Amino acid sequence: MENKMIFINGEIISLNNIWNISKIENKDERIILINYVVDGKIIRYDLDYSDVKDDVNEEKTILEKDFEKLEKELLNVEDPEIKKLEARIKDLEFANSISRDLKDRYRRKIEAIYKIINSGKLKKNKLIREIIENEKF
Numbered sequence: 001m002e003n004k005m006i007f008i009n010g011e012i013i014s015l016n017n018i019w020n021i022s023k024i025e026n027k028d029e030r031i032i033l034i035n036y037v038v039d040g041k042i043i044r045y046d047l048d049y050s051d052v053k054d055d056v057n058e059e060k061t062i063l064e065k066d067f068e069k070l071e072k073e074l075l076n077v078e079d080p081e082i083k084k085l086e087a088r089i090k091d092l093e094f095a096n097s098i099s100r101d102l103k104d105r106y107r108r109k110i111e112a113i114y115k116i117i118n119s120g121k122l123k124k125n126k127l128i129r130e131i132i133e134n135e136k137f
Contacts (some may be wrong), residue, residue: 006073008032008066015073023067025049026049030063043117 004015009032018034019042029047035042049063059066109131116127 008070009049018074021070023063025063032067
């Protein structure tokens with residue numbers, strides 16, 4: 001797997017094995033918490049923003065911008081397991097649409113056969129066989 005890195009708050013952060021991220025922004029603390037999973041253990045890493053001065057003319061703080069940047073990068077990281085699950089979901093959706101189509105076709109065939117049975121036509125067997133074999137209805 002490719003080792004994807006991002007530069008945040010003067011530090012290079014590896015996006016590999018990140019389990020989750022969160023932020024604390026109040027009067028006492030300004031931190032982005034990053035939890036990594038390494039060898040089955042969760043390792044916490046803190047990015048401290050207490051000394052970072054924000055621009056009062058900006059809508060968002062630097063911490064908020066960096067947190068959003070991290071979230072965006074994490075959402076774009078391609079996990080092979082997620083790709084497999086997405087492919088499986090697409091396969092199931094395709095199979096379900098085919099199944100629905102088949103059900104509709106068979107329902108229409110049955111309706112056409114009942115119309116022939118209840119009609120006064122002769123040679124009903126031949127007409128029914130054509131519907132079953134040739135999908136004429």
